[in-house]
Amino acid sequence: MDDAQHQYVDKVATFFTLFGSARAWAEILGWLMICEPAERTQAEIAEDLGLSAGTVSTQLRAHVQLGMVEQVRVRGDRTQRYRLRPGAWYAVMASELERIRALGDLARAGDGVLPRDRPERVTELGDLADFFAREWPPLMERMTAELEKGSA
Amino acid sequence: MDDAQHQYVDKVATFFTLFGSARAWAEILGWLMICEPAERTQAEIAEDLGLSAGTVSTQLRAHVQLGMVEQVRVRGDRTQRYRLRPGAWYAVMASELERIRALGDLARAGDGVLPRDRPERVTELGDLADFFAREWPPLMERMTAELEKGSA
DNA sequence: GCACGTTTTCAGTATTGCCTGAAGTCAATG
DNA sequence: CATTGACTTCAGGCAATACTGAAAACGTGC
Secondary structure, rough: OOOOHHHHHHHHHHHHHHHOOOOOHHHHHHHHHHOOOOEEEEHHHHHHHOOOOOHHHHHHHHHHHHHOOEEEEEOOOOOOOEOOOHHHHHHHHOOOOHHHHHHHHHHHHHHHHHOOOOOHHHHHHHHHHHHHHHHHHHHHHHHHHHHHHHOO | OOHHHHHHHHHHHHHHHHHHEEEEEEHHHHHHOOOOOEOOOOHHHHHHHHOOOHHHHHHHHHHHHHHOEEEEEOOOOOOOEEEEEHHHHHHOOOHHHHHHHHHHHHHHHHHHHHOOOOOHHHHHHHHHHHHHHHHHHHHHHHHHHHHHHHHO
């Protein structure tokens, strides 16, 4: 890992740390975006970034569960390899629909305590969630179309 | 604050805490959604939620800076009052455009270290940000139209 | 089924960031 | 100009979380 690479990993790490991510999680993400080859073992990542094996194991699993990273098996090699999943960023955006729905549920859970004074404080959130729940699927379709075009 | 209200505040707090918000920040938000009257002083909020004056001051300021909460001056009363801003949720969504742009910048900052192996690991993020930067404004317009309709 | 490297787990440690309480600042009022 | 109350700031305590290191578990290839 040269200086420029190190700097970029740091930039990515700083960015996501601002939104509450763990430093190691973000560093792994940044590194998997630019490392060569794209496929790497846990031991390599630990060595490259100066992290312990335990940390890499834990944070890598988090990435896999989020759908950002996937495992690659190489025949004849017992070592697992990991790489940034193609379309990883798109997948994250697509999964946003679940969070939108959760927000809507949160608003509806407020029905029992709707304030007489300016009840729209609660209903507004529900309306917003409904709006996005409606708009998101077609938006994701346009996004996918864009993706196809770019990779074609 | 009755039991049902307390329960709702807790639900809101739990939700946002999952995404890394400070507990006090989230409790204040939940309470400002349902309290009556909608306008409240710092001292009242502290009393209602069992928080210290310092915490309320700090977290309330965070809400104001994010545009979720606004201050209301009452003539002849030296005490400042705070309330959830009408259209607060919409404003937050509208400001999302800035974060989209920041993501795009992060991707473009990777140009200097573009991997020869699967460079789309970096460019994909940039394309995604560009897509959303394009789609967001018209989406926000549709959202605003919806808002007018609902409040009319 | 054995042996070996890989991966996971977990107890302990370090670090981070929240919250409190008290002291300080400011503004309005008489 | 002094007094009063509201608000802010900040050092310190504390709780939550991330990270490490080592040991246990796993699973692959022989």
